[in-house]
Amino acid sequence: MRQIVPYARVGHAEISITCFAVCERFEDGKPGSAMGGHMTNQERLHSDQADTALFKDMLRAVVGSVSILAAGQGAGRRGLTVTAGVSLCADPPIVLACINRNVEAHDVILGTGAFSWNVLSVDQLELAERFSTPGIGNGASRFSPAKWGEMITGSPVLLASACSFDCKIQGALEQETHTIIVASIVAQIFNKNNFSLLCFDE
Known part of the structure; x- marks a missing residue:
C-alpha cells in the first residue's frame, strides 16, 4: 500500500524488504532474457525497453519526498x-x-x-x-x-x-x-x- 509518512519512519528495514522482494522475482532468470527463459523474435524487437508493469512496481519501492x-x-x-x-x-x-x-x-x-x-x-x-x-x-x-x-x-x-x-x-x-x-x-x-x-x- 502506498504510504505518505514522516521521514523518521523510514528505515533500512523497509528498504531491505522491498529490495529482497524485487530481487526474488529474478532468482530464476537465465542468460539471454531479462525475465528468464529464451526470448522470442517479438521480445528481441523490444529488448531495449524494460517491462512497464514491473517498472511501475519497482518505482513504488523508491522513497521520495x-x-x-x-x-x-x-x-x-x-x-x-x-x-x-x-x-x-x-x-x-x-x-x-x-x-x-x-x-x-x-x-x-x-x-x-x-x-x-x-x-x-x-x-x-x-x-x-x-x-x-x-x-x-x-x-x-x-x-x-x-x-x-x-x-x-x-x-x-x-x-x-x-x-x-x-x-x-x-x-x-x-x-x-x-x-x-x-x-x-x-x-x-x-x-x-x-x-x-x-x-x-x-
Whole structure:
C-alpha cells in the first residue's frame, strides 16, 4: 500500500524488504532474457525497453519526498502534488521537475516561466491529497486551506513547508507524456524544524 509518512519512519528495514522482494522475482532468470527463459523474435524487437508493469512496481519501492509545484497568481493559480522534483546542480542552484502534460498546472507553469517547489512537512498530508485527488477542490480553490506568500517570481510559496524554492525556468523538454523542466533557484525558505513527508510502499 502506498504510504505518505514522516521521514523518521523510514528505515533500512523497509528498504531491505522491498529490495529482497524485487530481487526474488529474478532468482530464476537465465542468460539471454531479462525475465528468464529464451526470448522470442517479438521480445528481441523490444529488448531495449524494460517491462512497464514491473517498472511501475519497482518505482513504488523508491522513497521520495512529497512536494507541491505551484504557479500563477490570484484566480489563475494552479498546483499539483509531485515526487518528481530533484536537485540538478548545487552551484549554481538548479532543479529539475517532471510534469505530466495533461494536468492543469502544466500550461500555467510554462506560461508564467516560473514556479515554486514546496517540500511538504509531516502535518501537510491533507494538503498533498488536496492537490492530487480529483474532486477535492480544483483550480485556485485548492490553495485556500494553507498560508501562501510570494518571493521574487510571484509564484505562490507555501510558508509552512519543510522548505520551498522559488524557481525560474531555464529550459523545458517534452519527453513522452511529460515535460522535463530545468529551473534556477532565485529565492528559498528553509523551516529546519519541520520534518518532510515521504512516500513509499509498505
